[in-house]
Amino acid sequence: MDYRLELRNVSKSFGEVQALENINFQLGQNEIVGLLGDNGAGKSTLIKIITGFYQPTSGEILFNGQKIDHLTVPRARQLGVETVYQERALAELQTLWRNIFLGRELTNKWGLLDVPKMRDETYRLMNQSMGFTSSAIDPESYVRTFSGGEKQGVAIVRALYFDAEIIILDEPTMGLSLKETARLITFVRDIKRAGKSAVFIDHNVVHVYNVADRIVVIDRGRIAGEFITRDITLDVLMEKMIRVAETGNLD
Amino acid sequence: MTHTDESTHGASRANRKAFSLKRFARTYGPQLGILGVFFGLWIIFIIAAPTTFLKPQIYNAFMSTVPFFAIMAIPLTMVVIAGEMDLSFPSIMAMGMVAFLLTYGATPGIANISVRVMLSFLAALVTGTLIGWINGLIIVRFGIPSLVATIGTQFFWRGAVLVLSQGKSGTLSYVKESFLHPALVGKIGGTFPTQMIWLIVIAIVGWVLLNRHKFGAHIYLIGDNANSAELMGINTKRVRVQAFMLIGLFSAFAGVIASFHVVYFWPSLGEGHLLSTLASVFLGGTSVFGGTGTILGTFIGAFIIGAIEAATVAVGLTGFWTELIYGLIIVLSVIMHAYLRKRAE
Numbered sequence: 001m002d003y004r005l006e007l008r009n010v011s012k013s014f015g016e017v018q019a020l021e022n023i024n025f026q027l028g029q030n031e032i033v034g035l036l037g038d039n040g041a042g043k044s045t046l047i048k049i050i051t052g053f054y055q056p057t058s059g060e061i062l063f064n065g066q067k068i069d070h071l072t073v074p075r076a077r078q079l080g081v082e083t084v085y086q087e088r089a090l091a092e093l094q095t096l097w098r099n100i101f102l103g104r105e106l107t108n109k110w111g112l113l114d115v116p117k118m119r120d121e122t123y124r125l126m127n128q129s130m131g132f133t134s135s136a137i138d139p140e141s142y143v144r145t146f147s148g149g150e151k152q153g154v155a156i157v158r159a160l161y162f163d164a165e166i167i168i169l170d171e172p173t174m175g176l177s178l179k180e181t182a183r184l185i186t187f188v189r190d191i192k193r194a195g196k197s198a199v200f201i202d203h204n205v206v207h208v209y210n211v212a213d214r215i216v217v218i219d220r221g222r223i224a225g226e227f228i229t230r231d232i233t234l235d236v237l238m239e240k241m242i243r244v245a246e247t248g249n250l251d
Numbered sequence: 252m253t254h255t256d257e258s259t260h261g262a263s264r265a266n267r268k269a270f271s272l273k274r275f276a277r278t279y280g281p282q283l284g285i286l287g288v289f290f291g292l293w294i295i296f297i298i299a300a301p302t303t304f305l306k307p308q309i310y311n312a313f314m315s316t317v318p319f320f321a322i323m324a325i326p327l328t329m330v331v332i333a334g335e336m337d338l339s340f341p342s343i344m345a346m347g348m349v350a351f352l353l354t355y356g357a358t359p360g361i362a363n364i365s366v367r368v369m370l371s372f373l374a375a376l377v378t379g380t381l382i383g384w385i386n387g388l389i390i391v392r393f394g395i396p397s398l399v400a401t402i403g404t405q406f407f408w409r410g411a412v413l414v415l416s417q418g419k420s421g422t423l424s425y426v427k428e429s430f431l432h433p434a435l436v437g438k439i440g441g442t443f444p445t446q447m448i449w450l451i452v453i454a455i456v457g458w459v460l461l462n463r464h465k466f467g468a469h470i471y472l473i474g475d476n477a478n479s480a481e482l483m484g485i486n487t488k489r490v491r492v493q494a495f496m497l498i499g500l501f502s503a504f505a506g507v508i509a510s511f512h513v514v515y516f517w518p519s520l521g522e523g524h525l526l527s528t529l530a531s532v533f534l535g536g537t538s539v540f541g542g543t544g545t546i547l548g549t550f551i552g553a554f555i556i557g558a559i560e561a562a563t564v565a566v567g568l569t570g571f572w573t574e575l576i577y578g579l580i581i582v583l584s585v586i587m588h589a590y591l592r593k594r595a596e
């Protein structure tokens with residue numbers, strides 16, 4: 001069976017900075033892969049190549065075994081990639097429903113917006129998935145007025161709405177309370193249960209360990225190693241992460 | 252138990268109502284604000300110059316001259332919401348007319364004046380759109396701030412107008428024989444100016460485009476947070492180029508109607524409209540920082556600007572004052588908006 005997603009020998013440099021070097025990365029069907037690595041290791045750069053935001057300097061990207069030559073964000077979304085970016089990617093001066101459908105507005109064939117439908121869907125999502133309790137929040141409220149956790153909730157629910165095959169979460173727990181984090185972990189487990197795949201990035205090793213089937217460690221733009229989660233204990237993983245940070249080597 | 256339930260229910264419903272009222276104020280506040288300014292000024296003008304502002308003629312005069320710049324202020328609103336700026340539109344007005352004249356001059360073989368004028372009119376619109384496209388390309392391809400790029404193209408196209416027309420003005424009396432003249436700048440029932448109808452149509456289409464079309468949704472998103480828009484797959488370059496094409500198109504259109512109105516071509520066409528167009532947009536509440544702004548605000552802003560011009564003359568100030576006042580309005584409305592934005596954060 002083909003991998004849902006595969007990167008072959010992918011490198012990316014920004015001028016002088018070599019952010020990624022010869023990355024070989026696979027995401028299986030119905031697999032949750034956790035990405036761990038220090039600040040500036042290249043995790044966000046890696047996922048932005050998958051989402052089509054960055055073009056790799058060299059290397060290949062394959063979806064379901066098929067090579068995709070010029071991956072763009074709309075193309076990746078078509079291929080079923082939805083993303084919660086580290087920077088959230090919200091438009092704070094706009095209303096909630098415009099943020100939920102950012103870049104994917106529901107329109108007729110003339111490009112005219114189906115505003116009532118987008119409002120209704122937003123309302124439904126807020127009640128069902130987001131669990132927003134604050135009565136101040138409705139589809140017409142401005143995202144600028146939301147709390148940090150609520151903003152993150154918008155970014156997360158948006159990624160889950162479009163029935164993605166691959167869900168990428170770049171530090172989704174940033175700014176979330178304990179309760180909200182617990183709910184997020186449940187979300188990720190639901191992704192697994194629904195037969196979909198996900199890439200999960202978090203600085204909290206415990207979170208990654210709790211949800212990932214496999215953990216890939218990135219260090220200074222290279223893959224330093226990977227583990228099947230059930231073959232390793234949390235203590236050993238923590239030890240190895242500290243060793244990587246200090247020596248650049250897992251063992 | 253039931254009693255408590257009911258009272259919480261009632262409280263939350265009342266809560267929701269109070270909130271929605273607040274939200275209404277937040278959503279429509281700027282537009283209500285500009286309406287308030289409009290009526291306030293109107294009353295002041297009537298008191299200051301009753302002989303002018305109580306006669307219907309003055310209102311016909313507004314509807315006749317305000318459309319020349321208001322038609323450009325509508326697409327300029329979109330450009331500014333997208334976080335960009337265009338200062339070249341006055342030159343595009345004139346370049347459109349140069350294309351008109353060149354096309355008219357090159358088609359003496361067409362006997363039907365209406366067809367010939369129509370063809371020249373289309374040439375003007377195409378030229379305006381093309382210049383907008385070039386503006387857009389310079390800005391998105393080379394990443395040059397639009398303010399700087401369009402200062403450059405403003406001079407370039409004004410120069411082109413002077414070179415191509417050899418600096419000569421001239422009469423357009425032949426256009427009166429074409430159906431296009433009454434269709435663009437006629438008087439319905441002998442009084443109501445046709446260009447006002449065009450302005451209303453363009454304002455409505457502009458509103459739909461900005462508020463109920465994907466294009467407008469993307470304009471707001473780009474001006475709000477271009478990085479977010481790009482991360483979520485919006486082609487920010489293409490949308491921005493399209494916005495510049497729109498203002499190019501409507502500047503050429505405005506150039507034609509302003510020239511038809513006086514049945515004369517001046518190579519300086521448009522120079523008087525830079526400030527009034529900009530002032531309409533900023534007075535109308537569109538943010539210089541991008542991301543917010545409305546068509547209704549700009550529409551009302553344009554009429555306030557028109558009234559101020561009439562009022563300065565009516566109260567006995569010379570025309571020199573209008574420029575000073577427009578400049579003041581731009582600065583004050585931009586400051587006010589920056590202040591409101593800070594407070595909202």
Ligand SMILES: Nc1ncnc2c1ncn2[C@@H]1O[C@H](COP(=O)(O)OP(=O)(O)OP(=O)(O)O)[C@@H](O)[C@H]1O
Nearest residue numbers: 014017019037038039040041042043044045046086
């Ligand atoms: N657009 C860019 N231009 C130049 N350099 C960049 C750009 N994006 C990332 N980099 C560099 O690439 C390297 C990897 O950055 P990246 O954001 O992928 O790290 P990260 O692993 O996500 O870190 P963090 O955990 O802090 O989010 C860093 O050295 C960063 O400075």
Ligand SMILES: [Mg+2]
Nearest residue numbers: 043044045086
């Ligand atoms: Mg990162």
